[in-house]
Amino acid sequence: MRATRNPWFPRSLVVLSLSAAVGLGAAGAVARAKDPSIATDSGASLSATEAAIVARTNDARAKRGLGPLSADASLMNGARRQASWMARNRNLSHGQGVTENIAMGQSSASEAVADWMRSDGHRANILGAHSQIGVAMARAADGTVYWCQQFR
Numbered sequence: 527m528r529a530t531r532n533p534w535f536p537r538s539l540v541v542l543s544l545s546a547a548v549g550l551g552a553a554g555a556v557a558r559a560k561d562p563s564i565a566t567d568s569g570a571s572l573s574a575t576e577a578a579i580v581a582r583t584n585d586a587r588a589k590r591g592l593g594p595l596s597a598d599a600s601l602m603n604g605a606r607r608q609a610s611w612m613a614r615n616r617n618l619s620h621g622q623g624v625t626e627n628i629a630m631g632q633s634s635a636s637e638a639v640a641d642w643m644r645s646d647g648h649r650a651n652i653l654g655a656h657s658q659i660g661v662a663m664a665r666a667a668d669g670t671v672y673w674c675q676q677f678r
Contacts (some may be wrong), residue, residue, distance in 0.1 A: 570597040570660075578635035579661040579675065583652055586643055590653060601660025601676045609674040613664035618672065627651050627675040635663070638673040651677055 572580065576597075584594040601624075608621045608628070618630045627648045632638040642648035656677040664672050 570599040570602050572597055572602070572661075575635055575663050576602070576661050579639065579663070579673070580659060582636050582639035583659060583661075583675065586639060586652055592653060593657075595656055595659040595677070598658035598660055598678065601658055601678055602662070603660070605660035605662035605674040605676045606664075608676070609662035609664035609672050612672040612674070613666040613670070616666050616668070616670065621676075625651055625654065625656070625677040627673075629673040630670055632671060632673060635673075638663075642675070651675070 580595065580597055587594060604621065604624060605626075608626070612618055612628065612630070618628060620626050620628060627642050629638050629641055632641055639652075642652060652675075654677060658678045660674075660676040662674045664674075666672065
């Protein structure tokens with residue numbers, strides 16, 4: 527009697543492995559986004575990158591004896607809209623009616639916050655008398671990354 531192999535067996539292993547990897551990756555991202563050191567207001571939900579921007583911003587504030595900013599859902603939405611608009615239009619420009627830091631080209635949240643801290647005006651926004659923050663990162667079709675912080 528000849529043994530036969532199930533032709534679907536290798537494919538099912540690949541699908542199962544990929545599903546597990548995606549599930550674990552998503553769980554890790556959620557765990558990082560729910561970092562207890564990052565306070566959120568009004569149901570704000572943060573991606574891992576957004577959580578990193580808030581954490582680096584709060585690190586800069588803590589080094590100067592300032593309290594942390596909490597992520598605010600409405601500011602998060604505003605920052606996401608602005609970052610997405612800049613990426614879609616490949617146009618680095620400020621929104622209206624909000625204290626805001628924007629940047630483009632940095633490869634990480636740490637690099638974006640470090641660049642803002644080297645600029646007098648951006649540093650003043652980060653260290654200002656704010657209590658809430660919204661942040662976002664968006665990637666243009668050409669791969670350029672756009673960053674946005676909004677404060678209240």
